[in-house]
């Protein structure tokens with residue numbers, strides 16, 4: 447009778463032992479790579495039960511020329527999550543020192559899964575650069591035979607498109623300017639480091655998304671354009687007063703697309719053949735920018751260019767050399783001042799109007815430049831805007847930058863500047879922005895969305911895409927006069943002066959809620 451507790455004690459200690467040892471085993475597996483090793487063994491055992499095929503992609507071909515497929519596959523493999531999770535891999539920095547890239551190590555094997563097929567890649571020894579006979583550098587693909595028949599072609603198409611996208615994103619963007627006739631090279635380039643992006647340009651969020659969507663759709667439309675027999679290009683017209691953000695917007699577009707920019711200085715183009723040669727020497731995946739289209743066509747600029755040569759440039763046969771191009775034209779005036787044939791759909795697909803700063807844009811700028819979401823002076827600022835007085839975003843931005851240590855002083859200065867406009871004061875160029883000239887310049891007041899289509903007789907017809915008069919989303923309540931402003935940087939040809947102005951440009955992001963701005967798209 448005295449021994450009765452012992453059987454209980456034995457079972458309790460056995461249970462305790464099982465719990466503790468399970469805990470320790472689990473902890474061991476979690477803390478070490480034992481589980482991974484077991485999994486690897488299992489996979490290799492499973493692998494041996496299947497018939498495999500191997501493909502070798504050498505770095506050099508028989509003539510010791512580089513095999514581009516090798517680079518593309520390597521770019522793809524380096525981006526795989528399995529490289530990040532591998533036990534050992536290389537790290538490199540990119541063009542931008544803040545970018546860090548993973549890179550497969552020699553003799554490293556990684557797994558990939560595509561459409562349910564398990565594939566493994568091994569990178570064999572690195573080549574001695576330029577070394578003859580260094581055929582050991584290669585990538586070897588191992589795939590089950592049954593999967594090969596099913597996914598091989600699609601898998602390689604997938605690799606090539608992913609690699610192309612990655613290379614495009616990593617590419618350093620360059621700004622090209624044309625040199626005078628007679629110089630040996632037609633284009634000179636510098637690294638494009640403008641800090642503007644779609645986040646920093648103050649404009650309605652919906653508008654930005656629309657443009658981004660449009661660009662994104664363009665990027666993915668190669669097959670579509672080819673099927674239609676159309677050249678894969680898209681043209682934009684950015685128009686509005688000076689200092690309203692057109693150049694900054696071009697920078698944002700180039701960054702979004704990761705395209706090089708060819709900024710054509712038309713004054714250096716002497717004749718038609720010069721145009722053609724310039725165009726033929728631009729590369730695909732690039733933006734071609736022509737500023738001040740209205741001035742060029744009006745004959746006010748020093749450049750000698752006829753409407754017909756501009757039309758040829760826009761959609762002539764030479765404009766079709768190369769593809770995946772975005773052409774951007776800017777204008778400081780209104781569209782009425784330009785021959786409508788120049789702006790017809792097909793020549794210019796998207797029209798975006800950049801208005802002067804209204805209260806909603808002012809709030810976006812105040813938020814990004816001064817960190818102000820609300821302020822007691824906002825009511826007063828709004829009241830002055832309601833009188834119809836306007837400044838350009840560049841002018842408002844400059845006031846804010848110079849007074850960034852005192853937001854109250856910044857707002858007071860904006861109010862004073864607006865009041866000066868309202869009273870018809872200010873500089874001679876800006877004085878036509880007061881209410882007195884409102885009717886004349888009503889176009890500058892708001893963003894617009896228009897689509898132009900051909901009517902049955904083949905004539906260009908305006909089609910309203912929103913409620914309202916088909917001309918404007920916001921009616922005519924915020925009428926404004928347009929005028930010319932000389933911003934702080936003394937900028938005239940904004941785009942070409944970028945390199946000088948980047949130090950003064952803003953870099954903080956812009957909240958665009960509440961802004962009542964819009965884009966106008968025509969003739970898509």
Ligand SMILES: Nc1ncnc2c1ncn2[C@@H]1O[C@H](COP(=O)(O)OP(=O)(O)OP(=O)(O)O)[C@@H](O)[C@H]1O
Nearest residue numbers: 646647648688689690691692693694839840940951
């Ligand atoms: N909408 C805006 N949002 C943010 N910043 C702006 C905006 N508009 C102008 N700015 C600022 O004002 C300065 C001049 O702008 P930008 O050069 O883009 O204007 P622009 O319309 O191209 O002028 P121009 O027609 O004279 O070339 C830049 O520093 C830019 O950052």
